[in-house]
Amino acid sequence: EVQLVQSGAEVKKPGESLKISCEASGYTFSNYWFGWVRQMPGKGPEWMAIINPRDSDTRYNPSFQGQVTISADKSINTAYLQWSSLKPSDTAMYYCARQGVTVQPFDFWGQGTLVTVSS
Amino acid sequence: DVQMTQSPSSLSASVGDRVTITCRASQSVSNYLNWYQQKPGKAPKLLIYAASSLQNEVPSRFSGSGSGTEFTLTISSLQPEDFATYYCQQSYYLPRTFGQGTKVEIK
Numbered sequence: 001e002v003q004l005v006q007s008g009a010e011v012k013k014p015g016e017s018l019k020i021s022c023e024a025s026g027y028t029f030s031n032y033w034f035g036w037v038r039q040m041p042g043k044g045p046e047w048m049a050i051i052n053p054r055d056s057d058t059r060y061n062p063s064f065q066g067q068v069t070i071s072a073d074k075s076i077n078t079a080y081l082q083w084s085s086l087k088p089s090d091t092a093m094y095y096c097a098r099q100g101v102t103v104q105p106f107d108f109w110g111q112g113t114l115v116t117v118s119s
Numbered sequence: 120d121v122q123m124t125q126s127p128s129s130l131s132a133s134v135g136d137r138v139t140i141t142c143r144a145s146q147s148v149s150n151y152l153n154w155y156q157q158k159p160g161k162a163p164k165l166l167i168y169a170a171s172s173l174q175n176e177v178p179s180r181f182s183g184s185g186s187g188t189e190f191t192l193t194i195s196s197l198q199p200e201d202f203a204t205y206y207c208q209q210s211y212y213l214p215r216t217f218g219q220g221t222k223v224e225i226k
Binding site for chain 2: 037044045046047059060061062063095097100102103104105106107108109110111112
């Protein structure tokens with residue numbers, strides 16, 4: 001059974017750094033691209049970026065390029081999303097998701113990590 | 120970016136009703152169109168991929184159609200567990216983009 005388990009909720013201050021994680025199980029991690037999606041309160045999902053765990057090749061949404069960094073450690077089947085300097089506007093739910101093969105939908109999702117940035 | 124526009128933004132329907140949601144892309148995305156269901160406090164769930172292919176374990180009352188720029192999601196007989204928000208997403212171009220959502224509420 002495919003499972004994606006994300007790290008817990010975070011409360012941070014503006015300017016702080018953060019790295020959240022998503023551990024995959026139930027399939028061969030390196031065989032599928034992996035992505036991150038932001039959902040701000042009351043809004044629709046926004047595609048942020050994807051990574052190929054096999055070689056760490058990445059594709060970013062220009063709206064998020066330079067604002068976040070995605071990475072993956074295939075030795076422990078885990079993907080990461082990190083910020084170097086958080087802003088209050090980063091407050092949102094963040095989901096990880098596996099990208100399927102046929103037309104590349106997100107076919108399995110993590111449970112979400114709520115990030116709150118407030119002074 | 121490719122703009123995805125859903126209509127309606129919300130609808131009220133009764134159990135047993137047939138419901139249709141439309142998604143339009145600002146340029147052709149071939150059949151690279153996916154539909155997701157999201158319930159409050161939960162992650163989105165893939166229902167339909169490649170415009171008309173049903174994801175595993177999704178009830179057959181859900182169906183999708185279309186290609187190019189116009190797509191529809193149909194629920195043939197609305198069930199209580201179907202009250203949720205539905206999103207379309209194109210996966211043809213980078214960045215992938217989602218529609219703004221259609222909230223299906225109980226009449």
